[in-house]
Amino acid sequence: MSKIRKSTPPIGNLSISQAKQLAEQKAKELINFSFKYLDGIHQKFCYHPHSNTYFVEVLDRVKNLSALTKQELLSNRSPSLKAHPINWTDTTESCFGFPKETDIVDIPYQFSINRNEHGRVHGFFIYNTFYVVWLDKMHNLYS
Template sequence: MHPKVGKNKPQDKNTAIASAKETAEKSVSSLINFSLKYFDTGNVKFPCSCWDGVYYLDLFSRIKDLCLLQKLEFTSNRSKTLRSHPIKWQETTENGFGFPMEEQIVDVPYQFSLSANDKGRVHGFFISNTFYVVWLDKNHALYP
């Protein structure tokens, strides 16, 4: 008996799905990811509990858009909207993020703007293609 033409075997379908997932992962592997592993929720200078829902919608919208960029695009972008650049601690009110083993973990601290309309900054750092958010700075408190 001949196999029916046009029928997918379950194994073939699973292989196709696995192949599609692998292709998708390769295409996004160089894009920015975000982590809250070092997010400082207790810093009184950079509070995160007193902002309204609109602020957080803007934050998540910005993060979603940034996930479409490669790290090099982010770090070399000089647009007035994004304003991504390294943090120079000597020009700020802080000496660093202040978490244990920071010197071994953080190579270059970075910040970016939520929008061009003065909604504040997000401060953190990269490890590989992952941006670790440390502070939300709606009031621009990092710089004097």
């Protein structure tokens, strides 16, 4: 006898209570990281000249942040993390510059790798996945 699987309804057909429950569940999920949109050849954010030590610092930060939820990351006011939205009008760039960006990116964010020594990571969230776009060791986004 085969088992019948109940399918979950699409998001658009959820009741209000189901939508709230789904949102609460998503808020409790830990952050994932993706490098799908990583731009390592951008003139200002090229990561090829950086040392192995730099990448160890980046991976350590990503590992540590993977223990947080998106809400925990964005509400954290630690001076060593400095996680916040990017306001393009305050930067040297007007956007990330990849195809269909306006359809994909709602709010660009950044966080520090550590206290000013190794720069920032710039990217955006889709649900609980942070898509890394630029590794900005030299703080070039704001200079």
